[in-house]
Amino acid sequence: MKTVGFFLLMAFGSVARAQTLTGTVTEASTNQPVPYVNIGIPGKSVGTVADEHGHYELTYTAANLTDTVRLSSIGFEPRRVLLRELLARPATALAPAAVALADVRVQAPGLFKRRLTLGNTSNSEVIIAGMAVEGHGAEVGVIINLRHQPTKVQQARFNLLYQDSTDLTFRVNLYRLLPDGQPSNEKLNRRDIIVHSSSRPNNAGPLVVDLTADNLVLDEDFLLTLEWVAGGNMAKTQKMHELRKNVYFSAALGYFSKPPYIRKTSQGAWETMSLGARLAGMQFKIGFNVTALD
Numbered sequence: 001m002k003t004v005g006f007f008l009l010m011a012f013g014s015v016a017r018a019q020t021l022t023g024t025v026t027e028a029s030t031n032q033p034v035p036y037v038n039i040g041i042p043g044k045s046v047g048t049v050a051d052e053h054g055h056y057e058l059t060y061t062a063a064n065l066t067d068t069v070r071l072s073s074i075g076f077e078p079r080r081v082l083l084r085e086l087l088a089r090p091a092t093a094l095a096p097a098a099v100a101l102a103d104v105r106v107q108a109p110g111l112f113k114r115r116l117t118l119g120n121t122s123n124s125e126v127i128i129a130g131m132a133v134e135g136h137g138a139e140v141g142v143i144i145n146l147r148h149q150p151t152k153v154q155q156a157r158f159n160l161l162y163q164d165s166t167d168l169t170f171r172v173n174l175y176r177l178l179p180d181g182q183p184s185n186e187k188l189n190r191r192d193i194i195v196h197s198s199s200r201p202n203n204a205g206p207l208v209v210d211l212t213a214d215n216l217v218l219d220e221d222f223l224l225t226l227e228w229v230a231g232g233n234m235a236k237t238q239k240m241h242e243l244r245k246n247v248y249f250s251a252a253l254g255y256f257s258k259p260p261y262i263r264k265t266s267q268g269a270w271e272t273m274s275l276g277a278r279l280a281g282m283q284f285k286i287g288f289n290v291t292a293l294d
Contacts, residue, residue, distance in 0.1 A: 021058045021083075023090025025050050025071060034094055036171060036192060036229050037073045038137060040267030041083070047266030049136035049229045058086075070267050072185075074192055112152050112293040118144050119224065119289030122252035123159050123206070129251045129260065129273075129286045131228070137266025139173070140249075141183070141225025142286055143258040146218065148294040153216040158207040158226050159250035159287030160197065167198040168247070169230035172209050174216070175223040183223040183261055183270050189214060197231070206287075223261060224288050250287035259283045 025037045033054030040047020046064055050056040058069070065084045072078040076094035086092065119142060131140060156172055172193040176186040191214070195207050207226075259272045273284075 018059050018061055021060060021087055021090055023056055023058075023086070023092065025054045025056065025073075026091070026093050027076070028093040028095045031093075034073055034076065036194070037071055037094070038266045039069060039071050040137065040265055041067045042070050042267050043269045045265045045268055047135070047137045047268055049227075049266050051230055072267075074187060074190065111150070114294055115291065116147065116294065117289050117291055118146065118151075120252055120285045120287050121157075121159075121289050122250045122285070122287040124250045124252060124287070125161060127251045127253055127284065128161060128248040129284065131247045131249065135265055136229055137227065137263070137268070139225050139227040139263040140286065141173070141175070141223045141261050142288045143177070143181075143221060143261075144224050144288075144290055145221045145257075146292075146294070149219045150217050151219075151292045151294040153214075153218060153290050153292050154210075154212050155291040156209040156211060156224060157289050157291070158209075160200075160205075160207050161248040161250060162197055163204050164197075164247075165203065167196055167231050168228060170195050170197070170207070171227040171229045173223075173225045173227055174218075175225065177221055177223060181258075185267075188218065188222055189216065194229070211290075224290060225261070225263075226288070227263075251284045252287070253282050253284050256283050256285045260286050 025034045026032060027034055035050065035052040035054060037050040037054065037056070038047070039050060039056050039058055041064060044067065046058070046060055048056055048058050060083060067083050068080050069083050069086055070078060070080050071092065071094060073094060075097055077097050079092070079094055081092065131138065162168065172189070172195060174188040175183045176188055178184050193209060195209055197203070197207070200207060261270050262273055263270055
């Protein structure tokens with residue numbers, strides 16, 4: 001049977017005279033490194049993610065010098081700084097955010113008794129979506145529609161078909177939607193949820209993430225995404241070429257209300273991927289889903 005692939009192109013375009021800014025991100029109060037910080041120019045394809053030691057490399061051009069770079073991480077106040085100022089002081093710090101008290105909820109006896117799956121459960125190896133892993137911060141996700149409110153999210157599942165021995169590190173994000181249904185940059189999860197492709201049995205099958213301890217009780221639909229934050233040696237061109245060929249997700253075709261969303265770089269603009277009129281309005285949906293109680 002012939003494989004049908006729909007590629008989510010998350011590649012940096014080649015830019016003349018591109019330069020690289022190297023620096024570190026630390027916590028202002030302790031001077032300890034902050035891992036996996038999102039760094040980029042909002043709305044533009046200029047962005048990256050710091051590594052686990054807070055080290056980052058940001059590729060830019062002279063045209064970006066007057067642009068504002070946004071640095072953000074859960075638990076810290078976002079920081080905005082002109083790129084030319086960041087060039088002068090590439091070692092930067094984030095201040096811890098004020099700790100918000102957890103919501104106090106009174107649970108009615110009938111709540112959270114029914115277990116259900118929300119999202120696309122496809123495990124197809126015929127209809128697939130490919131992720132071109134060309135830059136840390138590339139992200140893909142689907143809208144999860146709640147059937148009842150409130151709903152407690154207990155597990156996220158990503159039907160990843162990647163079987164390469166090179167370990168890739170991903171971050172799971174749950175984003176609030178704007179009033180018009182488009183994704184915002186506000187996360188509903190209160191911690192970085194980091195997962196590894198090598199955590200799967202025999203390095204195959206779906207990525208399954210236990211969210212029970214997070215006590216995610218939600219009253220709204222949300223965007224569930226998987227963001228590539230580390231792994232793969234970008235200096236080894238041939239190896240990255242192999243990764244681009246091998247990172248796929250199961251998908252399905254249908255008349256879905258919303259197509260998948262992609263973000264090409266960290267802090268970049270959200271975009272939709274749609275097959276449009278080519279298949280009479282049909283779209284594909286990636287095999288991302290959650291197990292929940294309502």
